[in-house]
Structure formats: C-alpha cells, structure tokens
Ligand SMILES: CC(=O)SCCNC(=O)CCNC(=O)[C@H](O)C(C)(C)COP(=O)(O)OP(=O)(O)OC[C@H]1O[C@@H](n2cnc3c(N)ncnc32)[C@H](O)[C@@H]1OP(=O)(O)O
C-alpha cells in the first residue's frame with residue numbers, strides 16, 4: 001500500500017515551490033498544470049514541470065502531476081509529462097469511466113517500453129463524477145485512488161461552502177464507499193484556510209472518521225497536522241496489539257472468537273487491528289516483527 005496521507009499541491013508555474021517541494025516530507029507532491037495555472041501560462045508551466053520531474057530530487061515523495069481536463073490540454077500534458085516518468089497523474093473533472101479509459105489509452109500510447117506504468121488518480125469534482133464514482137474507480141487497472149474536489153463540486157451544485165461541510169457530506173461518503181468497493185484509496189478535498197489550524201485538524205479528523213486515507217494539501221504548514229491525524233496513536237497501537245494477542249490465544253484454544261475487556265473480538269475487529277499495526281510498521285512507529 002502506498003502512503004498518501006498528504007498530497008501537496010505545487011503550482012506548476014512557480015519555480016521556487018517546484019524546487020523546494022521535496023523538503024517538506026509530504027507523502028505525495030502534485031505538480032499542478034490545471035487550476036493553479038492561468039490559461040496563458042499553460043505552455044510555460046508544462047515545460048517547467050517536465051524539467052522539474054527530470055532534475056529535482058523529490059526524495060521519497062510520490063511524484064504526481066495534475067493534468068488538464070480532456071476537453072482542454074490533457075493530450076499536450078500527457079505527451080510532455082509521461083516521458084518524464086511521474087509516478088501518477090491526477091486527472092481532474094472526471095465524469096465517467098470513459099474519461100479514464102481515454103486518459104489510460106493516451107498514457108499507454110506515450111509510455112516508453114520498460115517505463116514503470118504511470119498510475120492514475122481520478123479527481124471527482126462534479127455531480128456526475130460523484131454519481132459515477134464506483135464505475136470510475138473500476139474503469140482501469142491504473143486507477144489507484146479517487147480524490148474529492150469540493151470547490152468545483154459545490155460550485156457546480158450552486159451550494160455555499162461552509163467550514164462544517166454539511167453540503168459535501170453525502171459526496172464524501174460516496175467517494176469513500178466507491179473507492180473501498182473497488183479496493184482503492186480515497187483522498188479528501190483540501191482545507192483551504194491555511195491559517196486555521198484548528199479547523200484543519202477538525203476537518204481532517206472528520207475525513208479520517210468517514211474512511212478517507214489521506215487529504216489533498218495546499219500548504220506545507222498543513223502537512224504535520226494532517227499526518228498526526230492519519231497516523232495511528234500510541235493508544236491505537238496498544239489496543240491493536242492486545243487484540244492480536246487475544247485472538248491468537250483464543251485460536252490456540254480452538255476458538256475463532258475472543259473477548260477483551262468484556263468486548264467481543266471477531267474477524268472485522270482483528271482486521272482493523274491488523275490495519276493499524278501495518279500502518280504503524282510502515283511509519284516506523286512499532287518495531288518490525290514485534291508481533
Ligand atoms: C481548489 C484547487 O484547485 S487547490 C489546488 C491549486 N492550488 C494550489 O496549488 C495552491 C498552492 N498553495 C499556495 O499557493 C500557497 O500555499 C497559498 C497561496 C495557499 C498560501 O501562500 P502563502 O501565504 O505565501 O504561504 P506561506 O506563507 O505559508 O509560505 C511559506 C513558504 O512555503 C512556500 N509554499 C507555500 N505553499 C507551498 C506549496 N504549495 N508548495 C511548496 N511550497 C509552498 C512559500 O513559497 C514560502 O516559501 P519561502 O519561505 O521560501 O518564501
């Protein structure tokens with residue numbers, strides 16, 4: 001499993017940000033050719049992003065490029081970017097599985113032989129995209145995650161964006177469920193007030209509660225708070241270790257169900273504990289082979 005707790009946007013026309021993106025420890029970096037770049041700067045940004053992919057050391061961060069939608073500059077973007085070996089493309093305004101099919105076809109036609117296949121992340125940010133989320137998630141084997149974009153989504157709905165997010169609640173739930181049903185990750189919309197830490201933490205906690213595995217990020221100052229929310233806590237890890245010990249003991253005694261502190265421990269609870277320990281190991285929060 002790839003970690004995508006944070007996916008930091010860097011405007012593709014900003015050489016300073018593109019240069020420094022690797023130092024912040026984001027799980028993924030999104031070099032943006034779409035909405036962070038004005039139409040008259042698209043060509044220059046494409047060249048800049050291609051050069052950054054070839055020359056800048058982004059350390060362990062996954063390299064993702066947000067291309068433009070199919071009805072604007074997606075073809076030019078794919079032709080220029082795919083040969084520079086990004087790990088993934090974030091495809092905006094995906095409305096139907098055919099959109100993903102078309103992007104996958106263009107990517108396959110551009111990839112060089114021997115190149116690591118470029119993954120796709122579908123950004124759902126229109127009512128139709130939400131309505132077709134599950135089909136989109138299953139449209140091609142390159143698709144590794146669904147991401148949710150609340151700004152465009154609420155703009156097309158004509159709904160007012162609020163801090164509590166009541167207006168995006170159902171869309172978020174659909175994105176999470178569709179991604180899970182297809183066996184891929186779901187990534188939440190960015191929190192756009194970069195000076196409101198409390199609001200960011202509350203919004204990220206809600207996203208995690210709903211089942212999202214990460215959050216789009218627009219400013220380096222948001223990274224640590226988002227990681228802290230998605231990381232398993234020490235309390236989670238201790239709980240998970242006790243669950244695994246309890247179920248092993250029950251199994252050794254010939255039973256599939258254990259009890260811990262008076263509560264039943266069965267397969268879904270064990271699966272949750274295993275996920276916590278897997279993530280904790282991946283993040284180096286517990287010693288390898290402890291259990
Ligand atoms: C709805 C959508 O489509 S969202 C996706 C498109 N939007 C974006 O890509 C926006 C990306 N983010 C940004 O441009 C900025 O963070 C803003 C405009 C939100 C806030 O800007 P500022 O208030 O200047 O940020 P801040 O004061 O925290 O910047 C501190 C440092 O971090 C750098 N920085 C800020 N954001 C980023 C970023 N996303 N990536 C890399 N570096 C960044 C700044 O360049 C600055 O560097 P410096 O100290 O060397 O000058």
Ligand SMILES: O=C([O-])CC(=O)C(=O)O
Nearest residue numbers: 125149150151152190216
């Ligand atoms: O991906 C994002 O940053 C979010 C986005 O485009 C949107 O909300 O419309």
Ligand SMILES: [Mg+2]
Nearest residue numbers: 035125149152
């Ligand atoms: Mg958008």
